[in-house]
Amino acid sequence: MNSKFTYEEALKFAQQILSVKNNKNLTNLEEEIFKGCWEDRDYGDIAETLGYSTGRITEVGSQLWSKLSTALGEPITKKTFRQPLRGEWEKQYATSKTRLSEFFITPQSVKDALNQDFDFYVERPFIEEHCYLEILKPGCLLRIKAPWQTGKTELVSKLMYHTAQKGYRIAVFNLRDATKEDFENLDKFLQWFCTLVANRLELIYSVEEHWHKSLGNSKIKCRNYFEKYLLLGDSPLALCLDEVDRIFPYREIASEFLGMLRTWHEDSKTRQLWGQLRLIIAHSEVYTEVDINQSPFNAGCEITLTDFNQEQVLYLAQQYKLDWNITQVVQLMAMIGGHPFLVNEAFKKVAQQGMTLEELLQTSHKTWGIYHRHLERHWRNLQSSPELADAFQKIVLASTAVEFHSGLNQSIVVKLNDLGLVKLLSNGVIPRYELYRHYYRNRFQDSL
Numbered sequence: 345m346n347s348k349f350t351y352e353e354a355l356k357f358a359q360q361i362l363s364v365k366n367n368k369n370l371t372n373l374e375e376e377i378f379k380g381c382w383e384d385r386d387y388g389d390i391a392e393t394l395g396y397s398t399g400r401i402t403e404v405g406s407q408l409w410s411k412l413s414t415a416l417g418e419p420i421t422k423k424t425f426r427q428p429l430r431g432e433w434e435k436q437y438a439t440s441k442t443r444l445s446e447f448f449i450t451p452q453s454v455k456d457a458l459n460q461d462f463d464f465y466v467e468r469p470f471i472e473e474h475c476y477l478e479i480l481k482p483g484c485l486l487r488i489k490a491p492w493q494t495g496k497t498e499l500v501s502k503l504m505y506h507t508a509q510k511g512y513r514i515a516v517f518n519l520r521d522a523t524k525e526d527f528e529n530l531d532k533f534l535q536w537f538c539t540l541v542a543n544r545l546e547l548i549y550s551v552e553e554h555w556h557k558s559l560g561n562s563k564i565k566c567r568n569y570f571e572k573y574l575l576l577g578d579s580p581l582a583l584c585l586d587e588v589d590r591i592f593p594y595r596e597i598a599s600e601f602l603g604m605l606r607t608w609h610e611d612s613k614t615r616q617l618w619g620q621l622r623l624i625i626a627h628s629e630v631y632t633e634v635d636i637n638q639s640p641f642n643a644g645c646e647i648t649l650t651d652f653n654q655e656q657v658l659y660l661a662q663q664y665k666l667d668w669n670i671t672q673v674v675q676l677m678a679m680i681g682g683h684p685f686l687v688n689e690a691f692k693k694v695a696q697q698g699m700t701l702e703e704l705l706q707t708s709h710k711t712w713g714i715y716h717r718h719l720e721r722h723w724r725n726l727q728s729s730p731e732l733a734d735a736f737q738k739i740v741l742a743s744t745a746v747e748f749h750s751g752l753n754q755s756i757v758v759k760l761n762d763l764g765l766v767k768l769l770s771n772g773v774i775p776r777y778e779l780y781r782h783y784y785r786n787r788f789q790d791s792l
Contacts, residue, residue, distance in 0.1 A: 349430050351382045357433045361415045374408045377401060381422050427546050464663040465498060466656050466684070471647055475503050478645050479582065480510070482619030483612020485605075485644025488626045491764025493685035493718065494649050496626045500584055503624065507582040512622070515544035515583050519590035527594045531562040533601065538569045541583065549573045563604050570608075575620045584624040595633050603638045610643075629762045632755070651682030660687060664695040672701055679705055680715075681777045683764075689714055709782035719783050722765060731756050736765060740784045745772035 355378055359370055370378065373394070380390035391401040405422060412429070413419050420428050478486050486503075490496050500516065508514050517540050526536040539551045551569065558565045575581060591598045605623065612618040623640075630641045652660070654673050661668040680686040693699045693714050707713045726733040735756045739746050746752060748771065757773055760766045767776045775781040 349433060351379060353433070354382065354426070354429055355379070358412060358429060361432065362411060370408070370411075371404075373404055377405050377408055381405070381425070387422075423548070430546065464660060464688070465502070466652060466660055468495075468499070468649070468656075471649065472499070472502060474645075475499070475647060476506050479503060479507055479622050479624070481622075482580075482616075483609060484622040484624075485609045485640055486622075486624045487640065487644055487646045488624065488649070489628065489630075489646055489762075490649035491628050491762065492721075493683075494651070494764065495684045496628075496649060497586060499647075499649065500586060500624065500626055504582065504584060507622070511579050512582045513545055513577060513579055515541050515581065516586065517541075517544065517584075518586040520587050522590065527591070527597060530597050530600050533594075533597050534562045534566040537601075538566055538574075541574060542569075545574065545581075547573060563600065566604070567608075570621075571617060575617050577620070580620045580622050582622040582624065584626065586626045588625050588627040589629050592629065592633075599633065599638075602640055606638060606640045606643055609640060628764075629759065652684060652687060653682060657682055657687055661691055664691040666691060666695055675701060675705065679708060679778050683777065685718065686715060686777075686779070689718075709779055709786070711783075715779065715783075719779075722763070722780075723784070723787060725763065732760060732763075736760055736784065737788045739766055739773055740775050740781050741788060745769055745774045747772040 355370075355375065358378065362370065373396075376394055377390060380393070385393075387401045387405060388398045391398040394401070409420055409422060409425060412425060416428050416432055418428055475486060475488075478484050488496050488499060504514050504516055521540070522533070522536060526533055535551055535555055538554075542549060542551060549569075549572075554569050554572075555562075555565055558568055560568075591601060605625075608618055608621060609623065612621060623644075625640060654670060654677065657673050657677060658668065658670060661673065676687070676690060680690065690704055690708075693704060694701065704714070708715055710716075726736055731753065735752055738752070739760075748754065748757070752773065757766065757768070760773075761768055765776055765780060766773050775784070
């Protein structure tokens with residue numbers, strides 16, 4: 345199941361309902377018109393692109409909306425077809441308990457909903473209940489901080505499902521969706537930001553037109569768009585920004601955007617309209633290139649995800665129908681701790697491919713082992729930052745904890761900790777897992 349109600353998903357669903365309900369299919373020309381209208385192009389533009397007269401495209405377009413109106417049981421037009429089609433799409437998949445959309449996700453279908461690497465969801469009751477309480481507060485700013493592949497997106501999916509059940513309007517997007525062109529300047533980025541939120545909410549108020557008619561700088565235009573179109577409503581708006589780290593390399597945009605989010609949060613304390621916004625930020629690192637008081641990273645409520653404990657790892661083993669005991673869990677965790685992704689991958693290998701625990705432990709740190717992609721991604725990140733690589737090399741080559749006063753740069757160590765590569769002790773630092781010690785020790789030694 346695709347994770348978004350994209351053009352491809354919409355077209356596929358339109359074909360399905362026409363085939364089932366009307367025993368009809370879309371013609372090639374109708375598909376082209378559907379695509380053009382999805383892209384908000386007018387009939388004249390579509391006609392010019394396809395080499396038809398505007399009259400012909402208008403005629404076939406009218407037939408298309410008539411077909412879909414009959415199939416959906418309600419009148420739709422070129423300008424209104426998205427919402428009814430999406431509504432029926434969500435209804436169909438709600439019935440079959442499959443993911444509804446990017447924003448309405450049952451806890452049992454987290455993997456399908458977000459196309460992540462987790463096959464079973466492990467409850468973190470205290471953390472989840474805390475999030476559920478925070479999101480109900482007007483003007484909530486909730487920051488979910490954890491390294492890559494440790495469950496941020498899965499927690500977000502549960503939180504969004506919870507807020508949807510409360511009647512909130514939901515908008516979730518990942519900053520990975522932004523292209524390099526979207527980061528060209530602040531004005532372009534904020535237009536992209538507003539457009540994406542509006543699209544998620546199925547609103548028709550043109551961001552481009554608003555930008556053209558409004559006065560003031562881009563941050564003022566962005567604020568006004570939220571106040572005029574996005575925050576007004578009978579229910580709060582839960583807005584989640586995932587992988588906020590993606591914006592950090594674009595320093596000017598990051599400083600202005602993050603400062604703007606902080607201002608919105610402060611405004612919620614005195615302005616009822618801004619209390620409608622419930623903001624969730626998911627990230628791995630904290631942006632340090634701006635005054636901390638001008639960023640959202642020291643405001644609101646921070647949720648830090650921890651590794652699974654022994655009971656949670658044993659529970660996950662049981663979900664895979666493995667007859668494990670606590671001794672085997674302790675052996676596994678001695679190598680990979682309670683890292684959610686690493687534990688899940690281990691159980692998949694044992695349950696689905698018959699690998700024994702002993703074989704897994706002996707090969708896990710090899711360059712061809714089951715974790716090679718995970719380990720290589722960290723390695724590439726290290727190679728892009730000589731300071732990080734040098735500090736981490738010192739840590740993994742040491743036989744004991746490296747003390748903080750031994751020449752380690754404190755900010756570099758903190759970044760390694762944010763990335764999930766090291767564990768901070770009271771007087772020093774060690775590799776986060778034995779897996780990391782063995783694998784990266786070999787990599788660094790091979791590169792000497």
